Amino acid sequence: MAEIRVDHAQTLAKVQIFSGLTESELAFLAQRSVPRRFSPGETVFSEGEPCAGLYVVESGHLRIFKSSAGGREQVLSIDGPGSSVAELPVFDGGNYPASVTAVDDATLLFVSKQDFQALCLAHPQVALKVLRVVGARLRRLVGIIEELSFTTVRHRLASFLLRLARTEGKRTADGVEVTLPVSNQELASQIGTVRELVSRNLSRFQSEGLVSIDGRSVIIHDLKALEAELRSAE
Amino acid sequence: MAEIRVDHAQTLAKVQIFSGLTESELAFLAQRSVPRRFSPGETVFSEGEPCAGLYVVESGHLRIFKSSAGGREQVLSIDGPGSSVAELPVFDGGNYPASVTAVDDATLLFVSKQDFQALCLAHPQVALKVLRVVGARLRRLVGIIEELSFTTVRHRLASFLLRLARTEGKRTADGVEVTLPVSNQELASQIGTVRELVSRNLSRFQSEGLVSIDGRSVIIHDLKALEAELRSAE
DNA sequence: CGGTCGCCGTGACAAAAGTCATCGGCACGC
DNA sequence: GCGTGCCGATGACTTTTGTCACGGCGACCG
Known part of the structure; x- marks a missing residue:
């Protein structure tokens, strides 16, 4: 058991938004995070569901996308190890704005909304890191809009x-x-x-x-x- | 002069991301923010410029948009009093991802990158507020992508x-x-x-x-x- | 008043996007 | 081996989008 926790702490340390935390802080977070495994194609959550928390990618890849009534899909992002998904809906209280499925075999860590918010209040640097990765996400979305529109x-x-x-x-x-x-x-x-x-x-x-x-x-x-x-x- | 500062503090208090700050904190921020006026159509900053800081809308409206080589434009958002623009590039260090012009006569307050980052570190709630408004922005962008794509x-x-x-x-x-x-x-x-x-x-x-x-x-x-x-x- | 400018509407056209149906290949499982 | 399903290619067609060019209208200015 203890080893599993350590593993997770090591995973968390490699995640951009958690870099800079001390070992004990990582361990604390690892203790509260829940590991989940997904098979290729399996859905992690769907657009419109209430947001319970965020996911950190330990291995494998996730596919973030919107789908239309007519069955078409628009991919917003593919994310691999070290990235996190759904950092944003955690904060604004709304539902997940898009759906996420696993591309391949993937292991994720789930961090609940409450734990994450508490962490951000306790460690302002984490919030700044989140803002940084969110900035990158926003740039990508603007890029997609530009391509689609022009x-x-x-x-x-x-x-x-x-x-x-x-x-x-x-x-x-x-x-x-x-x-x-x-x-x-x-x-x-x-x-x-x-x-x-x-x-x-x-x-x-x-x-x-x-x-x-x-x-x-x-x-x-x-x-x-x-x-x-x-x-x-x- | 003192009155002007007080005016700005009152403006800042109405801005979502600064709600919850104490009067003295607002006054401190007001002291460091620079008021700027814009005429209709005037450009506040252009896509690709290095990001110096963020703007808070005191009155009037701003138009955030991308423009194409062929002269077409795609509006990303129209923002009015109480909102802020360019909160994000402040954090990820990149350039402004889109251009902003004034729709009508507008008065803005400019807050430098440094001051704002310091504020976020000192007051973690501010960072959380920023994340909330950024969440809304992200939802809007995803909505635009959905419409364009489907x-x-x-x-x-x-x-x-x-x-x-x-x-x-x-x-x-x-x-x-x-x-x-x-x-x-x-x-x-x-x-x-x-x-x-x-x-x-x-x-x-x-x-x-x-x-x-x-x-x-x-x-x-x-x-x-x-x-x-x-x-x-x- | 006459000129210029910005905005709107439209016809004619060209190009791009999307739909539908069909065919062939390949892999997998029974 | 044979069905079934997924994938790719492609022809035929429709719809949508975009471009160009023009003419009209109203505001505003010298």
């Missing part, structure tokens, strides 16, 4: 490919090779459109000679040309 | 009219009368489209008998029918 699906797809190329692209003779990490359906949810348009726009990139597609692997022949796509949008 | 211009326009009807609609024999508070151009920026589409969709509502338009005044004949528009989107 750009086309083609543009957003190019943008997605380039991001991928930057983070995990491998240089080859023909250009940079990336592997699409998710299904077209999921990709569509992330860039705010439907499956068919992702498929079509990828084909179009290929027929224009910008990329070659082989299964889930995409070779970007001309990085510059793809980047030019971004600038062409106004 | 709905049509027609839908968003219907939504806008209904919101207007609820807040300031006058009952008449023919239905509920509302007055469009802004130009079509501005309305377009608020619902994420262009002038022409606002104009066209309003005409279409009229030709379908849902509303009658006379200049800037719109009479909504059938509230239920317009609300049905919302449900029809999936």
Whole structure:
């Protein structure tokens, strides 16, 4: 038992919003946090539910999204180890504004609203840290709005490919090779459109000679040309 | 001079994030805040500028928006007296994520980053208050994303009219009368489209008998029918 | 008064987005 | 092996969105 608590304290120490706490404070928090495991696809909570507390990601990834009446989904964020979700509704008393599911096998720590608020009052630095991560979240949301409002699906797809190329692209003779990490359906949810348009726009990139597609692997022949796509949008 | 300070302290007391501070704390803050006046259309700060501090609205209204290379704008929020803008970039150290201009004649109080951070450390409740208002902001942004991602211009326009009807609609024999508070151009920026589409969709509502338009005044004949528009989107 | 400017409405058009239906492949389980 | 389900591609079509160009109106100014 004691070891489990220590494990959790170590997990908590790696979470941005809790960095800077003393060991005893972490232990205290660990004692009050509840570990929960989730399987791929399992839902952590749904939009509209009353907010009981926040979750810290120990391992695995979470998918934060909105869903429409017609069955479409819009992904707001994918969060991995060390991040926390639902920090905000904890404070304004409202319900969860979006739904969260596990992407893969995930272990989370649940911290109740009360414990967390008490912690923030006792340790003002924690509140400041929360504000910092929330700032990042807000920036991402504003970025999504900007893309949805000003750009086309083609543009957003190019943008997605380039991001991928930057983070995990491998240089080859023909250009940079990336592997699409998710299904077209999921990709569509992330860039705010439907499956068919992702498929079509990828084909179009290929027929224009910008990329070659082989299964889930995409070779970007001309990085510059793809980047030019971004600038062409106004 | 002393009177001016007192005035500012009274202003600050009405601001959500500062409610709960003692008089002397407010006076201290008032002493350090700088009053600034803006004319309609004048810009308070622009997206991308380094963040120097936050602004509190004493009178008038501010317009927070993103603008695209092609000259389009997307309004994120309109804020009036008692609210504050740019609470967030103060904490994460980044630049302002969006631009802000005055809608009408506005008087603001500027509080520097340093002063505000110090205040949050000294008074943890302030940080919690900030988190609460930031929560509201985040909800609004998520709402915008939802609308942009899932709905049509027609839908968003219907939504806008209904919101207007609820807040300031006058009952008449023919239905509920509302007055469009802004130009079509501005309305377009608020619902994420262009002038022409606002104009066209309003005409279409009229030709379908849902509303009658006379200049800037719109009479909504059938509230239920317009609300049905919302449900029809999936 | 005449000019300029900002706003509105509209027609004509082009492009993008989305829907529906169909087909083929691949994996998994029984 | 064979059904079932998920995924991807694609054609045909509709709807929506956006662009360009124009003309009209009213306010305001010199």
